[in-house]
Amino acid sequence: MGDVGLLYVGAALMVNGLMLLGRIPPRSAAVLNLFVGALQCLTPTVLILQAAGDPDAILAASGLYLFGFTYLYVGIANLAGLSPEGIGWFSLFVAGAATVYAGIAFWHDHDPVFGVIWLSWALLWTLFFLVLGLGMERLTRFTGWTVLLLSQPTCSVPAFLGLTGAYRSDGGTALLAAAILAALVAASVVLTSRRPLPSSNPTEIRSSHATR
Template identity: 35%
Template structure:
């Protein structure tokens, strides 16, 4: 995925995370989902067509873009149509599987830094899937927390490091540890007693 795309992925993950957590309404997040989703899908398809069917990694890269782009478009469309969210939920389940595929591809092709981002995104899409189908406040808040965390750890910071030219020199071990900690953060919110989660929201912590 390109550096600019990752920066904007971070922006939308932050917005959608805040929707789950409560400070932002679903309708307020529609514009950023539509704009970034359309931009990412259009850019990925325009890049994939000239590459042709012989450039396997270019096509996998376009697939990665589209996984995110269609997520954002689906979220925005579902909100505008007042849909129940089950379609987005099933899509996120599929996206979690695609994230696992892309993690394996990047590990096997010698790009462990990007592969670790895809490992994180497996957890992200799985969290969205569980939130959609359980309808549970516990799963919803955990999904919001991991989305906000990953907006920084898998989107904004990696994108800026790529733009700066320092991503390729950044320690793979540090990247891996940060991604594992992000996933553990999701699990911590998931198992946190309800009274603690509610108290944190009321105090703004």
């Protein structure tokens, strides 16, 4: 069930990356954020209710709320025209929690691939904190490209692998995943230095509230 939610998180991240790049207006992106945020709050609630007190199952479901709350926050803020600082500081909390969940994946769940994925999410939410919480607008394009490029390999791809029973996690696969994600972050640096894409609404984008 968690893989279903992860699949659509990939879509939300893709849309939010495009929003940061000025290709999608914040109000247009808000609707998908609300849908995915609601799904990512409903899914862990169902999983916890079905866990029958199993602490490992509850632990596995608990991290999903981080993203559910983020997307609901983004959707509501974009529709209401709220300032983004609250989302930014909440993103700092998410980044810290994602780092803890990465450690859990490595040493408790023995799932190094998802440990790498959690670390990549920690990076994304740290960027959201810097852009939205601290107002470091010079990082907006880099954040947009990084979100866009990491959205599918950290969400949709592992979701499809999990849904089809093809997901595998070992040290070698984790190293390959880390190398791919690092290359994508490097590509974001290169793309950021290129000429900006034309914005659908430059004034609105500068005050956008986006995530992952």
